[in-house]
Amino acid sequence: MNFRQAFYEEPILFEKKGNAVKTLDLSDVPPSLRRERLAIPNLPEHEIVRHYTRLSQMNFGIDTGFYPLGSCTMKFNPKFAEELARLVEVTRIHPDQDPSTVQGALRILYELQEILAKISGMDAVTLQPAAGAQGEFTGLLLARRFQIDRGEVRNEVILPDTAHGTNFASAGMLGFQIRELPSFDGRVDLNALERAVNERTLALMLTNPNTLGIFEERVVEIARICHDGGALLYYDGANFNAILGKTSPGQMGFDITHFNTHKTFTTPHGGGGPGAGPVGVKKFLEPYLPVPGIGFDGKGYVLDWDRPKSIGKVRAWFGNFALLVRAYAYILSQGSDGLAEVSERAVLNANYVRQRVQGHLPVPFSGLRKHEFVASGAPLKAKGVRTVDIAKRLMDYGFHPPTIYFPHLVEEALMIEPTETETKETLDAFADALIRITQEDPEVLKAAPHNASVARVDEVQAARQPTLSWRMLQNIQPR
Amino acid sequence: MLQAMGLKSIDDLFADISTAVRTKGLAIPKGMSELEVVRHVTAILRANRSGETMPTFLGAGLYDHFVPASVRAITSRSEFSTAYTPYQAEVSQGILQTLWEYQSIICELTGMDAANTSMYDGSTSLGEAALMAHRINGKRQIVIPRALHWERKAVLDSYIVGPGLAIKEYAYDPKTGMADLESLTEATGPETAAVYVESPNFFGRFEEQLSTIRSIAPSILAVGVNPLALAVTKAPGDFGADIVIGEGQPLGNAVNFGGPLIGIFACREEHLRKMPGRVIGLTRDARGHRAFCMTLQTREQHIRRERAMSNICTNETLMAVASAAYVAVLGANGLRSVALDNIRRAKRLAARIDKVKGFQAPAFAGAHFNEFVVRSKVPYSKVARALLKAGLHGGLPLKGRFPELGEAALFATTEVHTDEDYDRLVTVLEGMS
Numbered sequence: 001m002n003f004r005q006a007f008y009e010e011p012i013l014f015e016k017k018g019n020a021v022k023t024l025d026l027s028d029v030p031p032s033l034r035r036e037r038l039a040i041p042n043l044p045e046h047e048i049v050r051h052y053t054r055l056s057q058m059n060f061g062i063d064t065g066f067y068p069l070g071s072c073t074m075k076f077n078p079k080f081a082e083e084l085a086r087l088v089e090v091t092r093i094h095p096d097q098d099p100s101t102v103q104g105a106l107r108i109l110y111e112l113q114e115i116l117a118k119i120s121g122m123d124a125v126t127l128q129p130a131a132g133a134q135g136e137f138t139g140l141l142l143a144r145r146f147q148i149d150r151g152e153v154r155n156e157v158i159l160p161d162t163a164h165g166t167n168f169a170s171a172g173m174l175g176f177q178i179r180e181l182p183s184f185d186g187r188v189d190l191n192a193l194e195r196a197v198n199e200r201t202l203a204l205m206l207t208n209p210n211t212l213g214i215f216e217e218r219v220v221e222i223a224r225i226c227h228d229g230g231a232l233l234y235y236d237g238a239n240f241n242a243i244l245g246k247t248s249p250g251q252m253g254f255d256i257t258h259f260n261t262h263k264t265f266t267t268p269h270g271g272g273g274p275g276a277g278p279v280g281v282k283k284f285l286e287p288y289l290p291v292p293g294i295g296f297d298g299k300g301y302v303l304d305w306d307r308p309k310s311i312g313k314v315r316a317w318f319g320n321f322a323l324l325v326r327a328y329a330y331i332l333s334q335g336s337d338g339l340a341e342v343s344e345r346a347v348l349n350a351n352y353v354r355q356r357v358q359g360h361l362p363v364p365f366s367g368l369r370k371h372e373f374v375a376s377g378a379p380l381k382a383k384g385v386r387t388v389d390i391a392k393r394l395m396d397y398g399f400h401p402p403t404i405y406f407p408h409l410v411e412e413a414l415m416i417e418p419t420e421t422e423t424k425e426t427l428d429a430f431a432d433a434l435i436r437i438t439q440e441d442p443e444v445l446k447a448a449p450h451n452a453s454v455a456r457v458d459e460v461q462a463a464r465q466p467t468l469s470w471r472m473l474q475n476i477q478p479r
Numbered sequence: 480m481l482q483a484m485g486l487k488s489i490d491d492l493f494a495d496i497s498t499a500v501r502t503k504g505l506a507i508p509k510g511m512s513e514l515e516v517v518r519h520v521t522a523i524l525r526a527n528r529s530g531e532t533m534p535t536f537l538g539a540g541l542y543d544h545f546v547p548a549s550v551r552a553i554t555s556r557s558e559f560s561t562a563y564t565p566y567q568a569e570v571s572q573g574i575l576q577t578l579w580e581y582q583s584i585i586c587e588l589t590g591m592d593a594a595n596t597s598m599y600d601g602s603t604s605l606g607e608a609a610l611m612a613h614r615i616n617g618k619r620q621i622v623i624p625r626a627l628h629w630e631r632k633a634v635l636d637s638y639i640v641g642p643g644l645a646i647k648e649y650a651y652d653p654k655t656g657m658a659d660l661e662s663l664t665e666a667t668g669p670e671t672a673a674v675y676v677e678s679p680n681f682f683g684r685f686e687e688q689l690s691t692i693r694s695i696a697p698s699i700l701a702v703g704v705n706p707l708a709l710a711v712t713k714a715p716g717d718f719g720a721d722i723v724i725g726e727g728q729p730l731g732n733a734v735n736f737g738g739p740l741i742g743i744f745a746c747r748e749e750h751l752r753k754m755p756g757r758v759i760g761l762t763r764d765a766r767g768h769r770a771f772c773m774t775l776q777t778r779e780q781h782i783r784r785e786r787a788m789s790n791i792c793t794n795e796t797l798m799a800v801a802s803a804a805y806v807a808v809l810g811a812n813g814l815r816s817v818a819l820d821n822i823r824r825a826k827r828l829a830a831r832i833d834k835v836k837g838f839q840a841p842a843f844a845g846a847h848f849n850e851f852v853v854r855s856k857v858p859y860s861k862v863a864r865a866l867l868k869a870g871l872h873g874g875l876p877l878k879g880r881f882p883e884l885g886e887a888a889l890f891a892t893t894e895v896h897t898d899e900d901y902d903r904l905v906t907v908l909e910g911m912s
Contacts, residue, residue: 005570014583018810052577055574057558060562064558082560084521093528094543102527118507130738165781168780172784172786175643270800272574273796316601316634321735336510340505348481352483352484392569395567395570452570454569455768458765468579468758469585
């Protein structure tokens with residue numbers, strides 16, 4: 001054990017005693033709209049900096065330690081990309097500026113589109129979607145518009161039972177029916193797929209390697225079955241870190257793909273966001289991409305609003321530009337050689353950790369893994385220990401827990417993605433901790449964590465009486 | 480490591496990717512050193528003209544405000560910035576409490592009970608609000624103002640594709656720029672799922688008829704706000720709003736060429752379980768100590784899947800951290816002073832422009848926040864070019880989308896502008912006649 005997280009009994013901002021309220025002359029505000037009071041404390045600046053610095057010390061980031069959160073690709077976020085994204089030429093430019101005054105920004109967006117098209121084997125890219133889930137939403141809108149255009153009504157989306165929750169939600173948000181495809185040995189069951197594809201199938205959404213970390217070897221046949229049935233094939237790019245320079249969605253036969261820049265291209269995830277979710281498509285879908293397109297007319301970079309078949313917009317303006325700048329800088333720094341090595345190391349590290357732990361925690365399903373693997377905590381159930389206990393105990397050893405209870409196909413799942421930026425020493429220390437935990441006193445595990453800022457948090461109570469704001473708290477327990 | 484796995488080469492690990500789908504490497508240049516990348520990207524970015532070197536009077540939902548360095552110092556704490564979503568509450572108390580404070584700040588400003596930790600931007604907040612209203616009452620018409628940013632309208636159109644909701648527009652009063660109540664009454668009916676109104680509206684004009692609009696709206700009333708303006712204006716909750724949304728960028732975040740931004744989303748407690756997005760709740764740990772965690776996750780995609788309230792997963796959390804830090808650093812006194820200063824600046828600038836021959840500002844009578852419509856006798860494209868030539872950037876041209884306004888543009892101003900900036904602007908306008 002080598003970890004003790006900071007703990008401060010830090011008051012909520014609203015509990016702090018502030019300075020006096022200044023009286024303001026509100027005569028410039030129409031009387032019917034005037035607000036007389038705003039209940040935000042007035043505190044000295046250094047108190048606020050301390051408040052949030054203390055809180056930050058009660059938070060675990062990649063810069064704190066190993067973060068093998070499966071399907072989230074938590075690798076080191078290079079600091080030079082942060083510095084670039086903070087230049088005023090990034091932060092203080094307005095998206096409605098005359099294009100002649102933002103040629104640098106447009107050039108980066110244009111070049112990033114080109115680069116992402118090459119990486120994904122697609123023909124055209126939009127950078128507009130704000131995150132992966134919005135990329136899915138965009139991709140499905142494109143597919144829908146294409147099918148309508150050729151006179152077909154297709155409203156079913158096929159999803160493997162290992163698919164990310166967002167795939168279901170994106171399809172559901174667009175009102176599509178979902179056909180869930182059961183897997184066979186952790187892979188798409190081709191017979192089941194043959195039966196599922198019909199004249200109502202809009203698309204199959206597939207993650208490859210899938211969420212078990214298994215590469216769908218028969219992807220060419222999967223593509224054939226879909227295309228023969230008139231369905232499109234959507235590539236969920238969450239696991240792109242496994243295939244850079246080895247294969248691409250385009251090469252595999254996919255029609256649409258999204259990227260998660262905060263995964264593959266290591267833009268910092270900010271504790272939940274922002275991300276960016278560019279979408280790439282094959283030529284026949286290009287006319288449907290969101291407006292405006294970003295082009296180059298031989299002299300300069302231009303905004304192209306002339307896309308009569310476009311699906312329109314999915315968010316305001318051009319996308320999460322400051323994140324796209326970071327992704328662009330990261331890709332330039334890696335280059336073709338570096339990116340290929342990224343996937344090689346990511347896959348090597350995942351298979352190494354799998355090999356270290358599989359004698360202690362089973363890793364269901366045969367074959368190689370790519371960038372992640374899913375172990376099962378089920379054997380510990382006999383001792384009364386659940387996967388959540390293993391996860392909480394890992395914190396005591398200074399590791400962020402893996403993704404747990406997903407995918408549902410694996411009982412008591414621990415989804416482990418080490419990424420390429422970790423050393424063998426770190427991987428060994430993590431594997432050692434995980435193995436040791438399987439042998440520890442069940443009571444120690446069930447009471448874990450012992451070294452985090454707080455003890456096990458009661459999530460059931462939080463949901464039983466939702467208290468989401470200072471205002472709601474005041475209503476429950478008057479001051 | 481390969482040895483430990485009984486493998487000879489890295490290629491063995493990719494044996495499952497058949498030659499049929501193999502690519503022969505990536506057709507992009509080889510990697511660059513950090514120094515080279517920084518030089519290269521910085522050089523490209525130099526072709527941009529930022530608000531620092533070119534005073535810019537663009538607004539239309541995004542505003543270049545001064546953000547104290549402390550805010551960036553706080554969001555730069557890499558314990559915050561390099562964390563993932565706080566699925567594991569025990570090691571994430573810092574961001575969880577910060578986000579709970581953000582939710583509380585948004586509730587205080589809007590007069591709502593609950594706020595989520597963010598949507599992507601103001602436009603997707605509007606799309607989500609329409610879907611939420613439909614979830615609440617099953618009705619199918621969304622009534623929106625004609626005076627709405629076209630970007631927002633376009634995004635709303637995309638969001639309502641699923642349930643196939645219909646849009647109805649109500650006019651603005653040509654004199655005041657506020658909602659035309661007769662037109663609003665006509666647009667509403669038994670199939671109205673929600674009425675949407677903005678204050679300040681697209682023209683920068685405060686909406687002074689919220690009480691009446693509440694009485695006209697037969698179902699959900701969704702109000703779009705600028706959170707900074709709320710520091711000195713009444714909360715929409717005071718007028719009976721059900722949902723309050725808005726672009727949260729003015730609270731401590733940069734304009735960033737339009738992204739990342741942050742969508743505000745708040746609602747009354749009775750609608751809480753229909754609200755999209757991630758929320759943080761208050762609870763206790765096993766030792767009885769106060770603690771925070773993500774809650775009501777059964778509304779979200781990873782649990783509820785296709786029946787989730789939204790597909791949103793990654794949101795704009797770090798922008799919410801910035802907003803919390805910004806509001807906390809300024810305090811009520813500071814925030815109210817900035818808001819008031821913005822109102823006065825816009826008023827003064829409009830009066831100065833109005834005095835210039837051939838220009839009228841504000842085009843609409845009455846109280847504005849920090850932007851207003853300017854009308855000109857000469858084509859506005861000529862004015863815009865003259866301003867650019869003088870090293871300034873004018874407001875947003877409106878002719879294309881609002882031809883009824885003639886030669887018009889939307890001008891915004893904030894505390895970043897100096898008296899010299901205003902003088903330069905007025906000088907160029909004076910040279911136009």
